[in-house]
Amino acid sequence: MDQQSFISYLDEWIPKHTDDMISSLLELISILSTDQAPAEGQPFGPEVARAFDYYIQKASEFGISSKNVDGYAIHAEIGSGDEIVMALTHADVVPIGTGWTRNPLGEVHNGKIYGRGAQDNKGPTIACLYALKAIKESGASLNRRIRHVVGGNEESGFRCVRHYFEVEEKPTYGFSPDAMFPLVYAEKGSMNVRVTAILEAGKYSLIQISGGERPNIVPEEANALLKVPEGEEQHVVNALQTFIPHVEDIVGGPGPLSFEFIIEPGALTINCTGKACHASVPWEGTNAVAGLLHLIACLGDQLGSRDLIKFLAHAADIYGKGLNIECEDDISGKLSCNLGVCESSHKNGNTVVTGIYNIRYPVKASGQELKQRALTCERPETPSLTVEVISLSNSHYTDPDSFLVKTLLQIYREETGDYSPPIAIGGGTYAKVIPGGVAYGPVRPGTPETAHQADEFISIEDLLLLVKIYARAMLALAQ
Numbered sequence: 037m038d039q040q041s042f043i044s045y046l047d048e049w050i051p052k053h054t055d056d057m058i059s060s061l062l063e064l065i066s067i068l069s070t071d072q073a074p075a076e077g078q079p080f081g082p083e084v085a086r087a088f089d090y091y092i093q094k095a096s097e098f099g100i101s102s103k104n105v106d107g108y109a110i111h112a113e114i115g116s117g118d119e120i121v122m123a124l125t126h127a128d129v130v131p132i133g134t135g136w137t138r139n140p141l142g143e144v145h146n147g148k149i150y151g152r153g154a155q156d157n158k159g160p161t162i163a164c165l166y167a168l169k170a171i172k173e174s175g176a177s178l179n180r181r182i183r184h185v186v187g188g189n190e191e192s193g194f195r196c197v198r199h200y201f202e203v204e205e206k207p208t209y210g211f212s213p214d215a216m217f218p219l220v221y222a223e224k225g226s227m228n229v230r231v232t233a234i235l236e237a238g239k240y241s242l243i244q245i246s247g248g249e250r251p252n253i254v255p256e257e258a259n260a261l262l263k264v265p266e267g268e269e270q271h272v273v274n275a276l277q278t279f280i281p282h283v284e285d286i287v288g289g290p291g292p293l294s295f296e297f298i299i300e301p302g303a304l305t306i307n308c309t310g311k312a313c314h315a316s317v318p319w320e321g322t323n324a325v326a327g328l329l330h331l332i333a334c335l336g337d338q339l340g341s342r343d344l345i346k347f348l349a350h351a352a353d354i355y356g357k358g359l360n361i362e363c364e365d366d367i368s369g370k371l372s373c374n375l376g377v378c379e380s381s382h383k384n385g386n387t388v389v390t391g392i393y394n395i396r397y398p399v400k401a402s403g404q405e406l407k408q409r410a411l412t413c414e415r416p417e418t419p420s421l422t423v424e425v426i427s428l429s430n431s432h433y434t435d436p437d438s439f440l441v442k443t444l445l446q447i448y449r450e451e452t453g454d455y456s457p458p459i460a461i462g463g464g465t466y467a468k469v470i471p472g473g474v475a476y477g478p479v480r481p482g483t484p485e486t487a488h489q490a491d492e493f494i495s496i497e498d499l500l501l502l503v504k505i506y507a508r509a510m511l512a513l514a515q
């Protein structure tokens with residue numbers, strides 16, 4: 037069957053199966069498959085296992101063979117041949133959260149299917165299953181097997197697919213409907229760097245600091261407690277206020293960057309507010325922790341551990357200058373760096389400060405080389421200071437001129453009329469684990485992304501469009 041006749045086939049097949057697809061999606065959404073404590077054969081707990089069972093039950097009703105891979109992931113497969121075309125989605129969801137006006141466990145309203153996971157990633161999961169069913173029933177001949185893999189913990193660590201690819205075959209062509217259209221062909225690598233040191237006392241001493249909760253978010257709030265000589269509190273505040281414009285210049289971003297000073301006898305609390313954003317685009321935010329550290333460093337030589345505080349602040353440079361890892365390429369742009377977490381703790385009478393920096397490096401750069409550069413970057417000669425690389429993950433790149441990318445782009449363009457170019461991003465999609473794979477949908481440019489939010493939904497129209505696009509893509513890659 038050629039693509040033209042398959043398109044006509046789908047145009048008849050999809051309307052006949054629309055009601056079934058909606059009920060299947062609602063049933064899958066009704067299982068709140070968040071990551072939970074492991075049990076025997078259920079590494080992500082009972083609810084993810086129930087979602088897997090539901091999928092396998094559906095596949096068997098459709099006469100499609102399936103496999104549960106040690107409870108980490110499942111797959112359904114049609115066709116025969118040595119090679120595999122793979123679609124990868126996930127069955128786990130983030131918790132419901134608050135603020136819903138629709139039923140988070142599934143509801144149809146005004147042409148939209150609401151519920152946790154509707155868009156991320158149960159809608160695409162059901163779309164891929166029905167795409168397999170449509171291809172199977174069309175009788176189209178396949179030169180490769182088509183396999184739909186469903187992982188169980190995309191939202192909390194990707195252990196599902198790491199295990200899967202250790203024990204299962206790798207695909208010839210693969211895509212993951214867990215990001216956006218038209219297609220993501222390049223994802224930066226990432227690296228987390230941890231800096232720790234003991235804070236020394238001075239005339240002015242930093243005794244407590246806290247800001248940020250996760251390395252992958254630019255912190256919006258930060259606060260610090262300083263010890264200052266009694267009677268000098270107001271004088272210190274006045275001096276610091278004169279430095280604020282200078283700090284705003286260094287930290288940059290869209291702002292605002294604001295400071296609040298609270299005086300107590302012999303102590304000064306500084307609260308700083310910036311603007312949060314995702315760590316892969318730190319230039320879209322204003323880092324409150326970086327602002328606070330830069331301001332405190334302005335206290336000069338009489339500040340205890342001043343060089344160290346300056347180092348922590350400079351290491352927060354959004355392009356990585358402070359860690360000597362600045363670089364860029366023509367595909368994915370500049371390296372980005374975010375000081376995502378800064379906190380202090382008390383150990384053996386010392387105050388220990390820790391900063392965690394989340395770095396996204398360009399696809400052409402070497403992660404190993406950047407790691408070495410960070411480990412040997414210029415720093416103060418403080419014996420207690422350590423710089424460690426606590427995680428390093430590869431970048432991901434698929435040639436935009438490859439058969440895979442050209443085929444997927446063409447199908448998306450024919451179905452939507454949207455000619456947006458393929459995308460290079462800061463990284464982190466599920467496609468990163470598919471050797472040679474790309475992210476392909478489900479969110480189209482200019483349409484709402486509701487993943488992880490209240491009132492998450494997928495429109496019925498989009499669900500049907502996904503079935504058509506994914507069925508066409510699977511068939512085109514398998515012929």
Ligand SMILES: [Zn+2]
Pocket residue numbers: 126156157190214
């Ligand atoms: Zn997802």
